[in-house]
Amino acid sequence: MTSKVLGALVLAVVVAVISVPADAQGPIRIGASLSLTGTYAEPGTFQSEGYKLCERDLNAKGGLLGRKVEMVVYDDQSQPATGVRLYEKLITEDKVDAVMGPYSSAISEAVVNVTEKYKKVMVAPLAATTSIFKKGRKYAFMVISPAEVYLEGLVDIATKRGLKTIAIINEDTLFPKASAQGTEELAKKAGLKVVFKEAYPKGNQDFSGLLIKLKAANPDVLAAATYFDDAVALARQMKELDVNPKMTAVTVGGDLPKFQELLKQTAEGIYGASQWEGTLPYPGAKEFFDAYVKEFKHEPSYHSAAGYAGCELYGEGVKRAGTLDADKVRDALLALKTRTMFGDYQVDKDGFQTAHKMVLLQWQEGKRVVVWPDDLANGKPRFRR
Amino acid sequence: MNVVLTPAMIGQVLLSGVLSGALYALVALGLALIFGVMRVINIAHGPLLMLGAYVTYFLYSRAGMNPFLTVPVSMAVLFVVGLLLQRALVFRVVGAPELSSLLLTFGISIALVNLTQLAFTSNLRTVEYITGSWIVGGLALSKPRFIAFLFAATLTALAFLFLKSTRLGKAIRATSQSREVAMVCGIDVGRIHLLTFGLASALAAGGGALLAVIVAIQPEMGGVWTFKSFLVIVLGGAGNYPGALLGGMLLGLVEQLASLFLTTQLSEVVAYVLLVVVLLIRPSGLLGGRQT
Numbered sequence: 121m122t123s124k125v126l127g128a129l130v131l132a133v134v135v136a137v138i139s140v141p142a143d144a145q146g147p148i149r150i151g152a153s154l155s156l157t158g159t160y161a162e163p164g165t166f167q168s169e170g171y172k173l174c175e176r177d178l179n180a181k182g183g184l185l186g187r188k189v190e191m192v193v194y195d196d197q198s199q200p201a202t203g204v205r206l207y208e209k210l211i212t213e214d215k216v217d218a219v220m221g222p223y224s225s226a227i228s229e230a231v232v233n234v235t236e237k238y239k240k241v242m243v244a245p246l247a248a249t250t251s252i253f254k255k256g257r258k259y260a261f262m263v264i265s266p267a268e269v270y271l272e273g274l275v276d277i278a279t280k281r282g283l284k285t286i287a288i289i290n291e292d293t294l295f296p297k298a299s300a301q302g303t304e305e306l307a308k309k310a311g312l313k314v315v316f317k318e319a320y321p322k323g324n325q326d327f328s329g330l331l332i333k334l335k336a337a338n339p340d341v342l343a344a345a346t347y348f349d350d351a352v353a354l355a356r357q358m359k360e361l362d363v364n365p366k367m368t369a370v371t372v373g374g375d376l377p378k379f380q381e382l383l384k385q386t387a388e389g390i391y392g393a394s395q396w397e398g399t400l401p402y403p404g405a406k407e408f409f410d411a412y413v414k415e416f417k418h419e420p421s422y423h424s425a426a427g428y429a430g431c432e433l434y435g436e437g438v439k440r441a442g443t444l445d446a447d448k449v450r451d452a453l454l455a456l457k458t459r460t461m462f463g464d465y466q467v468d469k470d471g472f473q474t475a476h477k478m479v480l481l482q483w484q485e486g487k488r489v490v491v492w493p494d495d496l497a498n499g500k501p502r503f504r505r
Numbered sequence: 506m507n508v509v510l511t512p513a514m515i516g517q518v519l520l521s522g523v524l525s526g527a528l529y530a531l532v533a534l535g536l537a538l539i540f541g542v543m544r545v546i547n548i549a550h551g552p553l554l555m556l557g558a559y560v561t562y563f564l565y566s567r568a569g570m571n572p573f574l575t576v577p578v579s580m581a582v583l584f585v586v587g588l589l590l591q592r593a594l595v596f597r598v599v600g601a602p603e604l605s606s607l608l609l610t611f612g613i614s615i616a617l618v619n620l621t622q623l624a625f626t627s628n629l630r631t632v633e634y635i636t637g638s639w640i641v642g643g644l645a646l647s648k649p650r651f652i653a654f655l656f657a658a659t660l661t662a663l664a665f666l667f668l669k670s671t672r673l674g675k676a677i678r679a680t681s682q683s684r685e686v687a688m689v690c691g692i693d694v695g696r697i698h699l700l701t702f703g704l705a706s707a708l709a710a711g712g713g714a715l716l717a718v719i720v721a722i723q724p725e726m727g728g729v730w731t732f733k734s735f736l737v738i739v740l741g742g743a744g745n746y747p748g749a750l751l752g753g754m755l756l757g758l759v760e761q762l763a764s765l766f767l768t769t770q771l772s773e774v775v776a777y778v779l780l781v782v783v784l785l786i787r788p789s790g791l792l793g794g795r796q797t
Binding site for chain 2: 159162292337362378
């Protein structure tokens with residue numbers, strides 16, 4: 121295709137876009153792609169339910185700028201490439217008024233290039249990787265805490281308890297790696313000695329070599345930056361190989377009810393990190409929880425809550441800006457400092473989350489108990505031996 | 506940061522190596538059988554193992570059966586599945602160029618994994634039956650793994666006994682040595698092929714059923730087992746049945762030792778490096794492959 125033809129095409133598209141009359145009475149359409157099938161289907165579906173509930177609640181309160189809100193959600197099949205295509209489609213073909221983020225750091229990282237290109241504000245409620253927000257992007261906003269601080273509570277409890285040594289292991293992929301690095305820095309700062317450190321490949325099911333070395337290093341604390349499958353395999357093998365640090369924490373996995381369903385007694389005493397719990401005393405958290413159970417017949421996960429909060433935050437940004445104009449909404453979201461049902465929200469100049477706090481859970485008698493931070497805790501940590 | 510190695514640690518990894526090696530041998534024997542008898546590389550071997558694991562899971566969780574007692578049931582079910590697959594599809598590519606059988610079994614494997622995903626979702630499932638370990642002389646002996654090891658060793662021994670001393674087993678070995686001569690001797694080669702595929706699927710299922718007790722299962726768990734079994738039979742000598750036993754043990758030990766002396770990340774690499782080295786020095790595997 122020659123550049124002239126291309127130029128004419130671009131011009132035609134631009135004219136077509138401009139000539140679509142803005143219908144002030146029509147609904148504000150917010151587009152998103154979510155992982156409704158594929159590997160991320162479970163959290164992705166929770167997030168989509170969060171969006172749905174937010175849409176309902178916004179409309180119940182009269183919508184945004186006097187217009188109704190309508191979510192347009194597609195399935196990206198857990199594929200970053202599909203996500204990119206869908207955001208292109210949402211913005212250029214469907215001409216949605218605004219967008220919300222997809223599920224996962226990986227897909228957010230891919231689609232944020234599209235939303236930046238078209239200057240669309242994107243609140244990305246389920247992207248926890250710091251680097252996404254530190255590449256000079258202007259319109260992306262982070263809601264949850266970054267990977268690096270997932271196990272802050274573990275380090276804090278361990279130091280207060282007078283424990284001295286820590287072992288850190290992680291799956292060798294983006295999120296767990298960042299999480300392990302963050303934990304190492306926090307541990308060193310707190311004066312814990314890192315006595316063992318090893319990464320393992322994605323999909324690893326056999327931890328015996330690693331655990332034998334770990335056992336010999338005899339750490340007081342084990343911090344494992346995991347996803348779900350490896351967390352389950354690790355917990356089982358620790359029991360098989362009789363590895364019993366005084367505290368054991370996993371990042372992703374330990375927070376899900378499924379962890380205990382699968383492991384039963386083996387889950388006992390293990391710590392998990394969570395972005396949010398239904399029992400936390402945040403404003404509106406309980407109302408959200410009850411409404412969610414009523415609407416979807418099952419309890420929300422933190423993905424649901426983050427999705428809901430992200431959508432609510434975007435709505436708040438629009439209200440404060442008084443317009444859908446991306447630059448004005450951006451300014452409003454940069455200046456915003458609030459506490460939602462999901463916890464605190466405040467971002468730095470890059471849209472990077474600085475206020476939201478992780479909580480640390482522990483499985484006690486088959487139940488998740490929040491043990492950190494103190495002001496949100498509903499139980500005390502229990503130590504082995 | 507450096508961990509000092511003690512004899513107890515080395516003993517512990519050798520133990521882990523033998524425990525997993527027996528499972529490798531059991532599963533790889535199935536692959537070796539199919540390859541030996543039909544010259545078909547069965548990519549669907551791992552997914553068949555996965556189906557075996559699901560049979561055990563459902564019998565345990567829905568019918569409350571003792572998971573170790575489900576092993577023969579799972580094997581029987583997959584024996585039938587194997588017969589059907591052979592009858593409907595695989596027999597068409599026996600004797601065809603190896604690429605056709607690779608493509609066909611690859612297709613079967615994709616179909617099995619995706620159908621399972623559709624039917625049972627990709628959620629992890631576990632059989633939490635026996636957990637924990639016995640401490641024997643300072644070593645931790647994992648209860649589920651040890652029992653699985655006993656089963657795997659027994660099943661493998663039975664399979665060898667069957668091949669060695671029964672008429673049918675001899676017919677299988679004869680067909681594996683030379684299809685034409687076997688035919689001349691009055692062996693119904695088509696039937697032997699059918700039986701072999703059923704038997705191999707049952708061996709995979711036995712491995713899957715035992716694995717279900719050890720690790721969490723999901724539809725994609727089989728893929729890595731296809732590759733490991735392949736590695737095992739190439740190490741031991743493709744089509745050479747005792748070779749599968751040796752290869753299995755070797756792979757188990759090498760993986761575990763590598764994860765102790767190097768890192769978990771490198772242990773998989775080491776197994777494949779070993780494969781390359783063996784192929785360079787002894788192209789037909791450690792015990793020599795099938796004579797052609």
